[in-house]
Amino acid sequence: MAEQLFSVRMRASQAGRHISGAERICTFEHVPQVSAQLHRRALTHPNGTPDSIHITTEALRQVTHVPALQVRELDPTVPASIHFAKLFDAHGWHPSALDHLYSVTGLRGAMIVDAWTGRRLDPHFERGVRASTMDAAGLSHSPDAKDHATEALVLAAKVAAAPGILAELCISDDPDYTTGYLACDGIYHRIFHCKEPGSSIGTRVFLFDSQLAALPDTIEFLEHHPVLVEGIYS
Structure with a gap:
């Protein structure tokens, strides 16, 4: 057992x-x-x-196990905005969805944005939708604390497994942590120098396709379904 x-x-x-x-x-x-x-x-x-x-x-009951995303570090000499824009262009996502990343901060959770129209869809604009109840499977029997990078990889893997989610964009609101990411197609694109050191700006955006899933089902999975991510150990 x-x-x-x-x-x-x-x-x-x-x-x-x-x-x-x-x-x-x-x-x-x-x-x-x-x-x-x-x-x-x-x-x-x-x-x-x-x-x-x-x-x-x-x-917890009925914990789902999902694979970790493949990590790809993008060129740190290229501005972060260029990396984000290129990935958006390659997928045809609406550019206004990217604007949310730098224009909204201080939410407890993430914004859910229509990937094709750029319209915000989450029902609680003042707090967003918080992905929760997740960890690295390799750490569930250890009391050791996680670091920023591990936490981001765990969260990105859970979000990627949610129905209807095409991508996730993130800049941490921690003023000491300036690295962000864009996760899509099973790849975690690590993007350096997303903001100036000391800046408290930071938010998270989930790009959603309503043709693939019903939004309430997606929110239920993100907020409440327990997930352990395989392949992350520290």
Whole structure:
């Protein structure tokens, strides 16, 4: 019988403003240590000191396993905007969908944008849709904390597995982390120097095709369906 797994999720805010969020999937014995790590992360985040930290622990059922995406690092000497634009042009996605990446920040979750019209579709504009309940399968029996790169790879793999999602664009709102990515076609395109160091701008955009899936089904998968990603170990 498979060992029971738990989702441990952290959300931190300051005067109602989102500061940070993180999560793990771990075994029962590691729940206390993982919870302490997430508390510490919330209290030391460069976005500020929160006045509210919520830790949620939940037993999981029906965990889906998905493969990791292939990582491709793009030329760091080429401006990030050029890399994003070339990938958009190659797929025929509406260019206004790319505008959201630099014009909206401070959301708890991601925007869902129609890939062909550029229109925003998620029902809660003030918070977006937060992909949740995921981790690297190789870390589910370890209390060790993840780093930015590992977290991004895990999230990108879950989002790529969601029905109707064609691509994901991301720039972290962490002022100390300037690397972003565009994930599509099973490839995680790592894009360097997406913003100036010290900038708190950052957001996440999911490109959606309504011909492939119903939006409520996609949101349900992203927000609630437990996923472990194979092939990521640190």
